[in-house]
Amino acid sequence: MVARGETRTVRVGGVVIGGGAPIAVQSMTTADTGDPAATLAQIAELAAAGCEIVRVAVVHADVLDGFAAICAASPLPVVADIHFDHELAIEAAVRGAAKLRINPGNIGSLDKVDAVIDAAGEAGIPIRIGVNAGSLAEEYRDRDWPLPDKLVASAVAFTEHFESRDFTDIVLSAKASSVVSTVQAYRALAKLVSYPLHIGVTEAGTSLSGTVKSAVGLGVLLAEGIGDTIRVSLTADPVDEVLVAWEILAALDLRRRTAELVSCPTCARCQIDLIPIAEEIDRRLRERPSALKVAVMGCVVNGPGEAREADIGVAAGQGVGLIFAKGEPLRKVPEADIVDALMEEIDRIEGRTP
């Protein structure tokens, strides 16, 4: 729909961010970093859902050994999330972090920030400068400016400081819990800097409001070509963050990982209990990479039209489902067999043994 903004390139382990690379999906573990087994199990789940970069909080020195073990065994590049304590950032860099995320505004002093920059430089890893409305540096926090201006000024000032130390291996973020402030801040940043942008709405909320706020905010930005890596923040299982992130990318035809499911909103025309059927097909389709477009329709109004556009689908009515492929009817099955029959045909199309 639009051209992506041009940015520098940053490497996080094996994943490239910026410079036109595919928009990378991130999430963050919630397990105790001091418990590498639990955290690695969560990383495995996140990776299976399509997470490409994982962030792990390093809260105090006690978890540094756990963090090292996680970095050593993680299938995904691990970003150390640090607040307040620059020593933890330095130690995380030594222990295998693929990137550091700090908010220089809460590290305490520029001297301490410089020590982190030097540690990252030595380890050859990038730093995300993560400015956040909830933890703005004091000198900006109390200014009588609109929030987006404060976020942008703070972020740009930090990049300039990093540049003054010849460190440009930077990813930048400036998040607010307000979608409008977030969008305005990133629009300004995209004009002012050439660093890849990590975009997200912070403290977006529970499953419903967080999903919508992230989809609206990241959707608007991505549609304008802004954003090189995304994190959806939900007060929910981080696996859900990854699923929502992929849905956002798919909605804009930017990246797709699993089959595209088109299903109708059911109305008084619908003569079958379509919701559980569609949900079950959705669940099964999310388990496997696929490039197919699948339609699940409950009536004849839009069914035939969508059928023409889909690779495979079902039009359901009065206890039966008609399976079709590329608009041609394949077979009629009873309601109870719709899901299995459809998945069987998908297996056939994709050359899997059912």
Added chain:
Amino acid sequence: MVARGETRTVRVGGVVIGGGAPIAVQSMTTADTGDPAATLAQIAELAAAGCEIVRVAVVHADVLDGFAAICAASPLPVVADIHFDHELAIEAAVRGAAKLRINPGNIGSLDKVDAVIDAAGEAGIPIRIGVNAGSLAEEYRDRDWPLPDKLVASAVAFTEHFESRDFTDIVLSAKASSVVSTVQAYRALAKLVSYPLHIGVTEAGTSLSGTVKSAVGLGVLLAEGIGDTIRVSLTADPVDEVLVAWEILAALDLRRRTAELVSCPTCARCQIDLIPIAEEIDRRLRERPSALKVAVMGCVVNGPGEAREADIGVAAGQGVGLIFAKGEPLRKVPEADIVDALMEEIDRIEGRTP
């Protein structure tokens, strides 16, 4: 964030669409239209969730009496959703519909469309011309054009036909199941016509993908000032469509109905099981109109910052929650009492007796 596009004004019962009026939230019943009690019960639920205009499918003549009973008793203006059969549209207009929704492309002939236009004119009600990728008029369907061009050409041709009969009481929609096609079609329509636009992504899918596709698609359009009334289509309970619609409007600061809840994404810093607490607060807040901003935070990193911005909130940690208002601590409560204590303080602020 942006100025809204200028459009004409259309009245649907007591609700104004277009001309700068607040963006109206719509949904559609799934109960049998022939069962007015069931449909009215669903309309009551939708109204309680914030639905402002409700669409009801009129599938065949058997349900016309039911439809009339629904129109007579509904607290919301009722839109008759008609496909294929122009007689049903004419009968619905006579029986109290506040608006007709037809897709002229599947009505059969322009003569039949004209009969519907005349009926609406006589009843003094508007018509939504609802063009849909799944049921495009044949003359456009088979053209070798990009889908958005087909949708737009078909929609504009129909408005011109309506104008030729001096009927301009029109709301226009052109939906596709592809977000990108939908956005492109509406962008073009907003430039070409001055009729209020009903925006939505059709057959958006199950709860997760439908929510994200609608939020991205409608979010991008609304952020550009396009869209006068919205319908979120989900293969789910229509009440969810209304909740998602309001979340989209709230995300862009366009309209807000219930309190704004800011909650953190929980991470390894979080020492409390925050998700069920946040979900329960979310559920209770959705039951009451409110203009408050409420923060539910699981740690001290962004908690204090968000606390400053929120009207009331809780910062939770290690079995306790600290309730604060306007950034000032009010009281400390055990984990089990967080939800009740927070709601109690909200009641106090809003002058309700707890």
